[in-house]
Amino acid sequence: MRIVFIGPPGAGKGTQCKRLVELLGIPQLSTGEMLREVKSQDTALARWVARHLDAGELAPDHLVMRIVAQRLAHPDCEPGCLFDGFPRTIVQAQLLDEHFARTARKLDLVLDLQVAQDELIKRLLKRAELESRGDDNQETIRSRLRVFKTQTAPLLDYYKKRRLLITIDGMQTQDEVFEQIKQSVTGRS
Numbered sequence: 791m792r793i794v795f796i797g798p799p800g801a802g803k804g805t806q807c808k809r810l811v812e813l814l815g816i817p818q819l820s821t822g823e824m825l826r827e828v829k830s831q832d833t834a835l836a837r838w839v840a841r842h843l844d845a846g847e848l849a850p851d852h853l854v855m856r857i858v859a860q861r862l863a864h865p866d867c868e869p870g871c872l873f874d875g876f877p878r879t880i881v882q883a884q885l886l887d888e889h890f891a892r893t894a895r896k897l898d899l900v901l902d903l904q905v906a907q908d909e910l911i912k913r914l915l916k917r918a919e920l921e922s923r924g925d926d927n928q929e930t931i932r933s934r935l936r937v938f939k940t941q942t943a944p945l946l947d948y949y950k951k952r953r954l955l956i957t958i959d960g961m962q963t964q965d966e967v968f969e970q971i972k973q974s975v976t977g978r979s
C-alpha cells in the first residue's frame with residue numbers, strides 16, 4: 791500500500807506514522823528527516839536547505855521530489871510505503887503523480903489528521919521545550935502553521951477530488967486516533 795499522511799505540525803503525525811508502518815511492515819518516508827539529514831552535511835546544498843528549514847519555510851519542490859524519487863528506487867519500497875510530510879504542495883503532489891505514472895504505481899490512500907489550531911500551538915511549544923528542535927521556536931512555529939494553511943491544506947481538496955482522502959480526528963487520545971487510522975487502512979486494503 792502507498793499512503794500519504796497529511797497533518798499540520800504538532801498534530802501527532804510522526805507518532806501515528808511510526809505505529810502505522812510497524813503495523814503494515816512498510817518503510818516510512820519522512821521528508822523532514824531526509825532534509826535534516828541533508829542539512830547536517832557540510833556542503834553548499836546543506837547550507838541552502840538549512841536556510842529554508844530554519845525559517846520554517848518549505849524546501850524547493852523539485853529538490854524534495856528528487857530526494858523522494860531516490861528513496862523510492864530502493865527495493866524496500868516495492869511493497870509500498872508511507873509518505874510522512876510529503877507531498878506538501880500541489881506541485882509536489884503533481885510531481886508524485888507523474889513519478890507514479892512513469893513507474894506504473896499508484897497511491898492508495900491519503901490520511902488527513904485534523905487538530906484545532908490552538909491545540910497545535912500548545913503542543914508545539916511543549917515539544918520545543920522538551921526536544922529543543924531548531925525549527926520549534928515561537929516564530930518558526932507560527933510560520934510553519936501559516937505555510938501549512940496556505941501551501942499544504944489545498945492538497946486536501948486535490949485528493950478529495952480523487953476520492954483518496956480520509957479525515958482522522960486528531961483531538962482524540964493517541965490510541966483512539968490510531969484505531970481510527972487502522973480501520974481506514976484495513977477498509978481500503
Ligand code: AMP
Nearest residue numbers: 821822842843847848849854875876878
Ligand atoms: P517535518 O519534520 O515534516 O515537520 O519537516 C520539517 C521541515 O522540513 C519543514 O518545516 C520544511 O521546512 C521541511 N520539509 C519537510 N518536508 C517537506 C516537503 N515535502 N517539502 C518541502 N519542505 C519540507
